[in-house]
Amino acid sequence: EDKVVQSPLSLVVHEGDTVTLNCSYEVTNFRSLLWYKQEKKAPTFLFMLTSSGIEKKSGRLSSILDKKELFSILNITATQTGDSAVYLCAVDRSNSGYALNFGKGTSLLVTP
C-alpha cells in the first residue's frame, strides 16, 4: 500500500527559528514529490522534486529529495509569522495522471 508520512505532525517555533519538515514515502512508480503550503483553503505549490540531491530554493524555503532513502525535507530559515500554515507533501506516481497521494501534513505555528 502506498504511503506518504510526514513528521512532525505539528510544530511551534519562535520567529527567526529555522525549521525542518520531513516527508518519507513508499509508493510504486514514483515520478515526483511535491510540497504545498495550505492556509485554510487551497494548497499553494512550493516545490516539485524529481531528482535526488538537487536542492530547490525559493527565498527562505528550500527542499531536497533522497530517492535512495525515500524521503524529502523542507527547510524554512528565519521563520516569520506568515509562514504559519499546514505544509503538505504529496507524491505523484507515473501511472496516476497527476492524482496525488498526500501526507497528513505538518502544522507549523510561528509565534512572534
Added chain:
Amino acid sequence: GAVVSQHPSRVICKSGTSVKIECRSLDFQATTMFWYRQFPKQSLMLMATSNEGSKATYEQGVEKDKFLINHASLTLSTLTVTSAHPEDSSFYICSASSGGSGANVLTFGAGSRLTVL
C-alpha cells in the same frame, strides 16, 4: 497564472438532500480534474479523477452512486453529494492540470466546505 474556481465556497444543507459543487478552470482547458476530500486535521484524500467526456474513475472505498461526478466540458467538473448525511460534512477540493508536464502544473480550487445538519 492558471485559476481554478470552486463554487459554493460554503454550503449548509439538511440531511437527505443533495448538494452540487462546481469546479471551473477559468483560463485554461482541463481534460482531467481531481476531487479530494479533507477532514479536519487530516490530509487531502483523493476521491476520484474526473475525465472530460467519460466516466470518472473513483478511488477504492468511494461510493460512485453517492458522489456523482460529471465533467461535461473542458472547463467544468461537478461533484454532487447525493442524500447527504452528517458524516459527509467535509472540505472538498478540486484540482486541474493546466497543461505541460509534471504535477506542478496542478492548480487547486479554494475548496468547498460542506456541513450537513
